[in-house]
Amino acid sequence: MRTLLIIGIGVGDPEQMTVQAIAALNRADVVFMPDKGQEKAALRHLREAICARFIEGPYRSVTIETPQRAEAGDDYRGVVDDWHGRIADAYQRRFAEDLAEGETGALLVWGDPALYDSTLRIVERIRQGGFALDWTVIPGISSVQALAARHKIALNAIGEPVLITTGRKLAAGFPDGQGSVVVMLDGEQAFAKIAPEGLEIYWGAYLGSPDELLIAGRLSEVADEIVRVRAAARARHGWIMDIYLLRRG
Ligand SMILES: C[S@@+](CC[C@H](N)C(=O)[O-])C[C@H]1O[C@@H](n2cnc3c(N)ncnc32)[C@H](O)[C@@H]1O
Incomplete structure (x- = not known):
């Protein structure tokens, strides 16, 4: 049987690696590096730093080129399903050969790995296709945790829930009945398009990296500044990853 250790590595700072993640890395014969889209540059630097710093002996590393997703259009689920199928094929080829x-x-x-990441669904898909594989998941520090820690805030109001969603969903408006909403994967700056009254925003980009950016305040007062700072940073780096908490003030 082949075994896979699916290791969360944090979101930009090698010091977010847990003791469990470091131990798992050192148990592996081969390190697979999925290389994909928006995360590409950041992931390349972080994985190199992590392997160089934490792997004690020599190791083999294999890059898995992950196919890009087609434009979603109206059939979002169909497009994602087709994309996952192509990624599963690419992963299975590498596992079989390397x-x-x-x-x-x-x-x-x-x-x-449990948060807005397709790896677990893809590995399950490979197993369902008949490829014998056993796997273990090692949790990592997520961007949600990094955001809360850097702004020194609790995500939830006392006894209240938190919704984690995407920019695509927020574009329809601040969800009814919610007090605290974390928004990820927002390429369209949906926060600047919703009614800002009564909302506070805690925004962070490149969290955990030396380029980290943080802005917080009333949405009505800081939305334009975030749009400006975000655009300038994206132009400077060629990519951006950002996340924010919106909550009723
Ligand atoms: C495909 S999801 C991956 C999420 C990841 N599994 C996690 O645990 O945070 C990518 C999104 O996560 C958020 N993100 C990931 N890393 C980030 C970082 N270093 N700074 C800010 N946002 C980040 C952004 O919203 C980005 O669009």
Whole structure:
């Protein structure tokens, strides 16, 4: 049987690696590096820093080129399903060719594998397709946790829930009945398009990295500043990852 360790590596700072993640990395015969879209540059630097710093012996590393998703259009689920199928094929090819029976591979996943990441669904899909594989998940520090820690805030109001959603969903408006909403994957700056009255925002970009940016305040007062700072940073770096908490003030 081949074994896979799916390791959350944090979101930009090698010091977010847990003791468990470091131990898992050192158990692996092969380190697989998914290389994808928005995370590409950041992931490349972080994984290099992590492997150089934490792996004690020599190691083999194999990059998995992950196919890009087609434009979603009206059929979002259909497009994502097709994309996952193509990624599963790419992963399975690498596992079959670069991981021998009885060996252990490590898959480095940005942040935590349980949050807006397709790795677990893809590995399950590979297993369902009949490829024998055993796997363990090592949790990592997510961007949600990094955001809260850097702003020194609790995500929830006392006894209240938190909704974690995407920019795509927020574009329809601040969700009814919610007090605290964390928004990820927002390429369209949906926060600047919703009614700002009564809302506070805690925004962070490149969290955990030396380029980290943080802005907080009343949405009506800081939305334009965030749009400006975000655009300038994106132009300077060529990519951006940002996340924010919106809550009723
Ligand atoms: C595909 S999701 C991956 C999330 C990841 N699994 C996690 O645990 O945070 C990518 C989104 O996570 C958020 N994100 C990830 N890393 C970030 C960082 N260092 N700074 C700010 N946002 C980040 C952004 O909202 C980005 O669009």
